[in-house]
Amino acid sequence: MKACGVVVEYNPFHNGHHYHLIKSKEKAGADCMIAVMSGNFLQRGEPAIMDKWHRASAALQAGADLVLELPYIFAVQHSDYFSKGAVLTLAAAGVEAICFGSEIGEIEPFITAWENFKSKKSTYDETVRNYLNRGFSFPEASRYGYESIGLAEGKMDLSKPNNILGYSYVKQILAINPSIEPLTIARTNSQYHDKSINGNIASATSIRRELLEHGTLTEKASHTLPVITQEKLSEYQRKTGKWHRWEDYFQLLQYRILTSKEQDLRRIHGVDEGLEYRLKRTMRQSSNYQDFMDRLKTKRYTWTRLQRALVHILTGTTKEDARPLLDEPSLPYIRVLGMNQRGQSYLNQAKKTLEVPLLTQPQQLDHPLLEAEARASIAYYSILKDTHRIPAYQREYKAPVIIHS
Amino acid sequence: MKACGVVVEYNPFHNGHHYHLIKSKEKAGADCMIAVMSGNFLQRGEPAIMDKWHRASAALQAGADLVLELPYIFAVQHSDYFSKGAVLTLAAAGVEAICFGSEIGEIEPFITAWENFKSKKSTYDETVRNYLNRGFSFPEASRYGYESIGLAEGKMDLSKPNNILGYSYVKQILAINPSIEPLTIARTNSQYHDKSINGNIASATSIRRELLEHGTLTEKASHTLPVITQEKLSEYQRKTGKWHRWEDYFQLLQYRILTSKEQDLRRIHGVDEGLEYRLKRTMRQSSNYQDFMDRLKTKRYTWTRLQRALVHILTGTTKEDARPLLDEPSLPYIRVLGMNQRGQSYLNQAKKTLEVPLLTQPQQLDHPLLEAEARASIAYYSILKDTHRIPAYQREYKAPVIIHS
Numbered sequence: 001m002k003a004c005g006v007v008v009e010y011n012p013f014h015n016g017h018h019y020h021l022i023k024s025k026e027k028a029g030a031d032c033m034i035a036v037m038s039g040n041f042l043q044r045g046e047p048a049i050m051d052k053w054h055r056a057s058a059a060l061q062a063g064a065d066l067v068l069e070l071p072y073i074f075a076v077q078h079s080d081y082f083s084k085g086a087v088l089t090l091a092a093a094g095v096e097a098i099c100f101g102s103e104i105g106e107i108e109p110f111i112t113a114w115e116n117f118k119s120k121k122s123t124y125d126e127t128v129r130n131y132l133n134r135g136f137s138f139p140e141a142s143r144y145g146y147e148s149i150g151l152a153e154g155k156m157d158l159s160k161p162n163n164i165l166g167y168s169y170v171k172q173i174l175a176i177n178p179s180i181e182p183l184t185i186a187r188t189n190s191q192y193h194d195k196s197i198n199g200n201i202a203s204a205t206s207i208r209r210e211l212l213e214h215g216t217l218t219e220k221a222s223h224t225l226p227v228i229t230q231e232k233l234s235e236y237q238r239k240t241g242k243w244h245r246w247e248d249y250f251q252l253l254q255y256r257i258l259t260s261k262e263q264d265l266r267r268i269h270g271v272d273e274g275l276e277y278r279l280k281r282t283m284r285q286s287s288n289y290q291d292f293m294d295r296l297k298t299k300r301y302t303w304t305r306l307q308r309a310l311v312h313i314l315t316g317t318t319k320e321d322a323r324p325l326l327d328e329p330s331l332p333y334i335r336v337l338g339m340n341q342r343g344q345s346y347l348n349q350a351k352k353t354l355e356v357p358l359l360t361q362p363q364q365l366d367h368p369l370l371e372a373e374a375r376a377s378i379a380y381y382s383i384l385k386d387t388h389r390i391p392a393y394q395r396e397y398k399a400p401v402i403i404h405s
Numbered sequence: 406m407k408a409c410g411v412v413v414e415y416n417p418f419h420n421g422h423h424y425h426l427i428k429s430k431e432k433a434g435a436d437c438m439i440a441v442m443s444g445n446f447l448q449r450g451e452p453a454i455m456d457k458w459h460r461a462s463a464a465l466q467a468g469a470d471l472v473l474e475l476p477y478i479f480a481v482q483h484s485d486y487f488s489k490g491a492v493l494t495l496a497a498a499g500v501e502a503i504c505f506g507s508e509i510g511e512i513e514p515f516i517t518a519w520e521n522f523k524s525k526k527s528t529y530d531e532t533v534r535n536y537l538n539r540g541f542s543f544p545e546a547s548r549y550g551y552e553s554i555g556l557a558e559g560k561m562d563l564s565k566p567n568n569i570l571g572y573s574y575v576k577q578i579l580a581i582n583p584s585i586e587p588l589t590i591a592r593t594n595s596q597y598h599d600k601s602i603n604g605n606i607a608s609a610t611s612i613r614r615e616l617l618e619h620g621t622l623t624e625k626a627s628h629t630l631p632v633i634t635q636e637k638l639s640e641y642q643r644k645t646g647k648w649h650r651w652e653d654y655f656q657l658l659q660y661r662i663l664t665s666k667e668q669d670l671r672r673i674h675g676v677d678e679g680l681e682y683r684l685k686r687t688m689r690q691s692s693n694y695q696d697f698m699d700r701l702k703t704k705r706y707t708w709t710r711l712q713r714a715l716v717h718i719l720t721g722t723t724k725e726d727a728r729p730l731l732d733e734p735s736l737p738y739i740r741v742l743g744m745n746q747r748g749q750s751y752l753n754q755a756k757k758t759l760e761v762p763l764l765t766q767p768q769q770l771d772h773p774l775l776e777a778e779a780r781a782s783i784a785y786y787s788i789l790k791d792t793h794r795i796p797a798y799q800r801e802y803k804a805p806v807i808i809h810s
Contacts, residue, residue: 251791251794252660254787254794255657255787258780258798259720259721259780259784259787287795314664315664316665371666374663375663378664379660379664382656386655386656389659
């Protein structure tokens with residue numbers, strides 16, 4: 001069986017994701033589609049609208065054959081580490097290709113860009129350093145860096161966030177296992193960051209906005225989602241009374257920041273350059289999450305960077321926890337969140353040659369990556385009432401989602 | 406003006422407290438009654454049923470002239486440190502006498518007991534050590550220790566919890582400032598630990614039980630409380646929707662314990678002898694506070710000792726925070742929670758000779774004791790909804806309660 005990997009968040013799984021899965025399968029000529037998915041917290045430092053089990057379940061009933069967990073430590077990171085974790089997971093699972101969506105829809109410019117970048121890296125690095133020293137945020141400094149080496153123009157414009165992500169995947173594939181074929185398919189009309197919904201393909205951002213604003217599955221949102229996602233969203237909301245959003249965590253975040261000493265906040269991954277003082281000072285004046293973020297944000301600290309640090313505060317993830325794990329050249333395990341029958345057959349065949357343990361339950365291995373995962377799970381569900389929270393905690397230690405289709 | 410001090414929790418202020426204030430004033434021949442009161446968390450490791458401002462306000466309208474805060478670090482401690490903090494506060498405020506309630510109602514046996522104890526301390530220490538090594542809790546081992554030197558019989562039975570407390574006061578007075586006169590008055594019929602209410606004098610424990618069980622001011626409870634306490638209880642419940650109890654903090658406690666690493670829990674004051682492992686293991690199986698405590702308790706870890714450790718977990722109070730503060734020979738400030746006109750006159754007169762700053766707002770001084778106080782306040786109110794929580798946090802930094810009577 002030939003497997004093709006995709007890197008996803010499915011927050012939630014929508015028609016665009018469905019299209020991407022079908023096209024990727026076709027392009028790769030694959031028998032089995034493996035998705036490596038962020039767990040309960042996402043790359044941009046946000047809680048997922050519903051938990052990983054419900055998101056995996058929707059994906060498995062709509063085109064994915066196997067869903068693997070992107071470990072928390074890699075999931076809530078900037079694109080370099082995020083991509084590293086994702087590619088390491090897919091490589092460990094034995095995929096022959098990885099296919100991502102991009103505006104260009106061709107793979108060569110990504111590879112050429114990487115070759116170009118390598119040869120001009122010192123110019124890029126120097127430019128970035130200069131802009132950082134002048135108080136610019138990393139994404140901004142990086143944009144100037146790409147401009148300085150001619151990679152911010154034409155087809156392969158690395159000042160665009162989606163291109164950066166695809167470029168990161170290609171970079172990691174070439175570094176980790178060059179025998180994996182990088183593939184890309186053209187994204188349909190909707191932009192990743194689009195805020196409004198038009199038609200039946202929309203960005204996850206715009207769909208979440210619509211769902212959270214109305215607190216219910218509006219007709220507009222429904223048009224953009226497979227029926228199974230609609231069912232899972234309703235089921236989750238019915239069971240827990242929630243679709244998760246940052247604002248729900250404000251009470252806990254306020255408690256956590258205001259009962260922490262500065263030196264403890266400084267130990268947290270992502271709390272750098274005196275942010276610990278700013279966090280405490282700002283929190284004392286803030287009355288809700290939006291208000292807090294509006295006060296906290298500066299030219300230097302981007303919204304996303306701050307949000308990631310806040311997630312690490314909630315989960316108690318320190319620099320000491322994260323750094324050594326991020327720098328490992330391989331993963332100690334791969335964890336299955338769910339599979340259908342094709343995914344199961346693939347694993348039965350592949351597991352003879354896997355180089356790391358395949359976990360179906362986290363208690364099968366004792367590892368700091370899994371401890372961080374458990375803390376993330378505790379933090380994510382902590383806002384639910386006792387009757388929903390305790391079963392949700394226990395779910396973490398049970399068998400994966402299995403779809404008999 | 407002659408001031409007499411009392412050591413109190415007023416959780417809540419009841420008819421017995423009122424009786425104690427009047428009798429103490431009479432006995433001491435005092436003009437001004439100064440209460441040193443625990444803040445939002447109490448000696449037995451519990452949240453106060455309503456906050457310190459409402460409790461202070463009731464006390465000031467029912468017989469106390471000045472209410473000083475017993476710093477959190479001393480308030481949530483076993484009787485030795487609790488008494489030390491209380492006596493240091495009252496001594497710093499310039500009281501000439503301290504009057505406590507006891508079963509005996511005479512002061513001599515307490516002083517004699519302390520003389521006896523000093524001369525036989527080595528026998529006591531050895532007995533306690535033996536029993537601790539055999540797995541007994543400290544209160545039990547201590548009881549055997551007192552038996553071994555003949556202090557667990559007759560009038561001055563130091564195996565009784567109230568006698569231990571009175572004895573601690575006397576010990577601290579003699580150590581800190583022997584010119585302060587220790588006084589005691591006989592407690593009326595109700596026992597400190599009584600669980601049911603009979604008549605209009607009842608233990609605070611039985612009153613809280615009655616209030617929390619019914620969630621409202623029952624007729625039975627009302628009989629035991631001055632009208633002003635009834636008003637303050639109703640006001641607090643109307644404003645915040647709460648009378649605080651441990652069960653309300655279970656969600657937060659569960660989050661805090663399960664997102665902490667063992668090595669972080671071990672840093673917490675009161676988490677000793679491997680309790681960190683037991684806390685995490687037990688919490689994973691528990692579905693509410695009562696359930697958690699029932700599973701957690703052992704012969705060695707008494708309920709009270711565990712509760713204190715849990716409060717320190719909620720407030721993030723480490724051994725490193727607490728130890729140096731507990732061992733200081735004096736306090737860096739005294740803090741006023743509230744006063745009536747007599748209290749105000751007393752302070753106006755006394756402040757010329759006070760040896761430490763008199764704080765009416767915590768921001769007047771930068772000190773680790775006050776940082777711990779602020780964290781305790783954050784933790785205490787953290788369970789309230791945004792609309793009540795944020796004003797409650799701000800209250801901490803405003804002026805004391807002033808009663809114009």
